[in-house]
Amino acid sequence: MTEGEGHLQIKASLIQSLEHFSEHEIRIQVATVATALQAESPLEFAYQMPVLSMGKLLGVPAVELDQLAILVKAFTACITPGSPSHEVQEGIHAAPSLWRFMEERLDSTFVSSLPQKTRVANAIGLLWQGYDSTASLILHGMLALEHRLLPVDWNAFLTELIRVAAPIQNTRRFMGEAGVLLEQNVEAGDTVLLLLAAANRTATGAGLSFGHGVHRCPGQRLATLIAEIALACWHGSRTPAPLFHSGFKPSLNARIPLLEALQ
Numbered sequence: 001m002t003e004g005e006g007h008l009q010i011k012a013s014l015i016q017s018l019e020h021f022s023e024h025e026i027r028i029q030v031a032t033v034a035t036a037l038q039a040e041s042p043l044e045f046a047y048q049m050p051v052l053s054m055g056k057l058l059g060v061p062a063v064e065l066d067q068l069a070i071l072v073k074a075f076t077a078c079i080t081p082g083s084p085s086h087e088v089q090e091g092i093h094a095a096p097s098l099w100r101f102m103e104e105r106l107d108s109t110f111v112s113s114l115p116q117k118t119r120v121a122n123a124i125g126l127l128w129q130g131y132d133s134t135a136s137l138i139l140h141g142m143l144a145l146e147h148r149l150l151p152v153d154w155n156a157f158l159t160e161l162i163r164v165a166a167p168i169q170n171t172r173r174f175m176g177e178a179g180v181l182l183e184q185n186v187e188a189g190d191t192v193l194l195l196l197a198a199a200n201r202t203a204t205g206a207g208l209s210f211g212h213g214v215h216r217c218p219g220q221r222l223a224t225l226i227a228e229i230a231l232a233c234w235h236g237s238r239t240p241a242p243l244f245h246s247g248f249k250p251s252l253n254a255r256i257p258l259l260e261a262l263q
């Protein structure tokens with residue numbers, strides 16, 4: 001992510017464009033995706049929901065959403081720190097195709113005030129930023145709801161889930177100047193790792209799962225709506241098989257449960 005005045009202006013336009021989607025429109029588009037999705041496993045369902053939903057909202061035709069999901073999966077693995085080299089290579093290969101794909105299909109009303117290259121880059125940014133994070137929330141939700149009835153108050157349920165099972169566990173900041181932080185000397189430019197998941201558990205820090213300040217996540221509303229509809233569909237319209245939770249996906253910043261359905 002970039003920094004400074006340019007970042008602030010683009011981010012403001014981006015937030016405005018995301019706010020432009022009404023809750024009604026998001027619910028309809030995401031529900032259409034959820035009911036059409038034929039996923040073979042909880043993991044596939046959780047990963048497909050965010051990218052297909054975001055793609056639909058950004059203007060990708062329904063028949064081409066599967067192709068988008070393949071490209072975003074490859075690209076995301078490529079820029080995720082710690083990915084194995086073959087995934088990085090596949091992602092490098094997918095990046096130009098993803099660019100052309102979105103360039104040709106991006107809805108003309110999406111951040112229409114910005115230059116075309118910036119529009120496409122930011123659309124791709126939304127697709128990858130919401131990929132692992134929203135999948136993680138859906139997977140945590142599947143686990144939390146396994147032996148429960150669907151919540152009456154989705155907002156309360158998801159807010160608490162996001163607090164105790166922060167899908168993104170940490171974020172980074174860089175020191176603007178040298179100083180002392182928690183009795184440690186730090187130099188200008190040093191990286192500081194902020195443990196959002198831990199801060200959520202303190203008396204004063206609750207509510208940091210989407211970050212804070214100028215880099216705060218702009219996707220909170222979308223992520224929670226996508227997760228609500230995905231979970232309602234997963235648990236509501238079928239009788240899910242019992243889940244086997246084998247651990248977590250290796251990741252430097254996301255906590256993503258690996259779930260399989262037991263037959």
Ligand code: HEM
Pocket residue numbers: 001011125126127129130131133134137166167168170171172196209210211212213214215216217218219220222223224
């Ligand atoms: C449960 C799902 C999600 C979680 C937990 C989450 C969490 C986060 C966190 C912790 C950050 C870093 C904030 C900071 O450093 O202060 C972030 C940044 C970001 N997120 Fe999300 N996110 C989620 C879903 C989404 C979705 C669906 C989108 C797209 C619509 C999105 C778009 C972004 C973008 C563009 C940034 C970078 C913002 C900037 O640097 O200014 N996120 N997110």
